[in-house]
Amino acid sequence: MDELNAIVTNVSDVVWNVLLLWLLVGTGVYYSFRTHFVQVRHFGRAMKRVFGNINMSGEKAGKEGMSSFQALATAIAAQVGTGNIAGCATALISGGPGAIFWMWLAAFFGMSTIYGEACLAQKTKTRDEDGNVIGGPVYYIQEAFKGKLGRGLATFFAIAIILALGFMGIMVQSNSISDAFNSAxxxxxxLVGLIVALVAAFIFIGGISRIASVTEKIVPVMATIYIVGGLIVLAINYRNLPAAFASIFVGAFNPRALGGAVAGKTVQMAVRYGVAxxxxxxxAGMGSTPHSHAIAKVDKPQQQGEVAMVGVFIDTFIVLTMTALVILSSGVLDQCITDGMTGTPVAQEAFSNAFGGFGPIxxxxxxxxxxxxxxxGWYFFAAQNVKWLIGKKALKGFAILVTIFVFLGSLLKVELVWNLADLFNGLMVFPNLLALLALSGTVAKMAHEDEVADERAKK
Known part of the structure; x- marks a missing residue:
């Protein structure tokens, strides 16, 4: 197992450090300029569009798709996961406080990338043989590259996302749940894995209507609970907040100046783990969330593009940042690095400083x-590609397989699960980014149409 883990780690490092690290951020920078920084120009309007239409009991999703908020809730359900707790802690342990700065920077540019993904998914959505609205990267990949090349890239993406999210990624989530309850x-x-697998199977069987119903209810509640708890910890540690913020900016460019165990980190490590x-x-840019944004019921693609940007903002600038500040203000990072601690236990240690024995729980x-x-959320994304690749008859078998992998994920070693997820997530990004770059003119045109409309409205 250790040898397999070493091989996966080496391959994943090449994929991320040599190729994707700069390609993903570069695409975000490129899209930011091509859309005239839509993430800044339309940020206020995007927030109003989301928070002015929150409804935890929206209309039932079905053949015509789901509401814009249900689509965002499904996207956020996928975005806000272990990466916001275990992943953030891992980034701090491996890259130091400076990793958070690079997370912010990647997210800022990523907001324009995900705007493009959502717009293209809306523009190329279609209907399946039963008349259900369906969409996602496989459709705009084929729009970008015609013929055999387009079909080949779309097929590669479909297989990669099924493995990355439907199997490996879901195992990461299950592993983190079981690890957290075992520690607490x-x-x-x-036992935890079995319970999670059974509940997940019940939701999978319900299809899109049950998935949309669950996500629109669970996302606002879970985000509120976590943010309130984090704010309580920050209020208790308020004297340490200035130093926590300072360590993020100093660590991004000069980790050695921080001293302690963090001094052993490098800028390259901060960038690598922060961005990854x-x-x-x-x-953003991975091609996962467009599956839900594609079937949102909106008047024009740009509207869902704006909504999609809010998902990245909530995920990174609110939830993930909350975890980082709790850990940094609690002063546990150096000791956790020294002790070789990583993942969820680091966050539990930080919350324990304020909540005592209730922290890990x-x-x-x-x-x-x-x-x-x-x-x-990830099951839904992967299932859409199974349906496109093999047909709807394969969905029942796929649901059973995913349920088994949810259980198996609770038993596997953390390092191997994370590294496999990193690798397969990296592989699925390539065809998606190629299509985004090829269709950047289409997205720029849509963004500029909104810009012209805004100017006319002002006059």
Missing amino acids: LGTPTW RGLFSNE YVAICLMFFAFSTIV
């Missing part, structure tokens, strides 16, 4: 909501 309450990992874990968390409960909602 001593609950056997197999940040993109794993908010999924609180993190376990929040992580259960985060990770479980991600399991639901």
